Amino acid sequence: MSAIIIDGKAIANTVCQRVEKQVKEFKQQIGREPGLAVIQVGEDPASQIYVCNKRVRCRELGILSFALDLPANTTEADLLALVEKLNCDPQVDGILVQLPLPKQISADKIIRAIDPGKDVDGFHPYNMGSLFIGNPRLVPCTPLGIMELIYSTGVDIKGKKAVIVGRSNIVGKPITMLLLQEHATVTLCHSRTQDLAAECRTADILVVAVGQKFCVPGDWIKPQAIVIDVGMNRDESGLCGDVAFQQAKERAAFITPVPGGVGPTTIAMLMSNTLKAAQLREGRKQA
Numbered sequence: 001m002s003a004i005i006i007d008g009k010a011i012a013n014t015v016c017q018r019v020e021k022q023v024k025e026f027k028q029q030i031g032r033e034p035g036l037a038v039i040q041v042g043e044d045p046a047s048q049i050y051v052c053n054k055r056v057r058c059r060e061l062g063i064l065s066f067a068l069d070l071p072a073n074t075t076e077a078d079l080l081a082l083v084e085k086l087n088c089d090p091q092v093d094g095i096l097v098q099l100p101l102p103k104q105i106s107a108d109k110i111i112r113a114i115d116p117g118k119d120v121d122g123f124h125p126y127n128m129g130s131l132f133i134g135n136p137r138l139v140p141c142t143p144l145g146i147m148e149l150i151y152s153t154g155v156d157i158k159g160k161k162a163v164i165v166g167r168s169n170i171v172g173k174p175i176t177m178l179l180l181q182e183h184a185t186v187t188l189c190h191s192r193t194q195d196l197a198a199e200c201r202t203a204d205i206l207v208v209a210v211g212q213k214f215c216v217p218g219d220w221i222k223p224q225a226i227v228i229d230v231g232m233n234r235d236e237s238g239l240c241g242d243v244a245f246q247q248a249k250e251r252a253a254f255i256t257p258v259p260g261g262v263g264p265t266t267i268a269m270l271m272s273n274t275l276k277a278a279q280l281r282e283g284r285k286q287a
């Protein structure tokens with residue numbers, strides 16, 4: 001029997017409806033909208049699409065969107081000065097610097113400069129560290145979205161074997177922590193893993209975030225697994241994921257499509273994080 005296709009767009013819309021309602025309540029109580037500043041340096045075409053989608057979603061939900069587009073030759077000092085200015089701007093609750101950055105700018109330095117309370121990407125060492133000690137504050141959006149996709153299946157995560165492929169700071173490491181918090185037994189695999197096929201074949205929950213077209217073939221999928229494909233690979237025929245979808249869906253119980261799986265939920269969780277940052281900031285002020 002073919003897998004159920006997890007509808008990321010529908011799940012994202014449900015999250016956004018909740019955020020929209022809470023944004024209205026926030027505005028009534030506090031007298032202003034939550035604000036998100038999205039900075040893009042240069043003109044990477046994929047980044048331009050992501051950034052545009054983020055700004056459109058903000059406007060749909062009543063979140064103030066500050067668009068800051070800087071030229072590709074921006075210096076690290078200039079970007080640091082902009083981040084500092086936004087850290088102090090009372091209208092700005094969230095600051096997102098779209099990655100990757102041009103090579104003259106250290107992403108690590110920029111991320112460390114963002115006020116952790118405005119770090120809606122959850123990439124600052126304070127937020128990463130909070131997640132790793134089991135006391136999450138602002139958590140990275142893609143892993144948060146993946147958890148929504150897994151929750152939507154109704155499958156109990158506790159005690160399940162989860163296998164993650166890809167050890168990035170944006171996806172692999174934080175999703176490991178979120179699944180651990182839900183009491184899964186988690187294995188984090190990467191390019192040096194000795195027998196990746198054997199690891200994947202043990203996975204009740206398989207999350208693949210590598211960025212290589214079809215690097216997980218269908219026969220690596222454990223029958224009845226949940227498969228989350230984070231890949232976004234462009235080729236002649238359009239977008240495709242990291243998992244060989246057509247074969248994998250014949251073995252899995254649930255699988256995400258590309259596009260229409262993880263992507264929409266990432267943006268929805270960014271909206272949710274912006275609202276959360278605004279609520280935390282105002283709570284602190286009132287206290």
Ligand code: GUN
Nearest residue numbers: 096097098099100121170
């Ligand atoms: N580039 C790819 N994914 C992301 C993300 O989640 N946040 C930012 N800031 N840049 C990205």
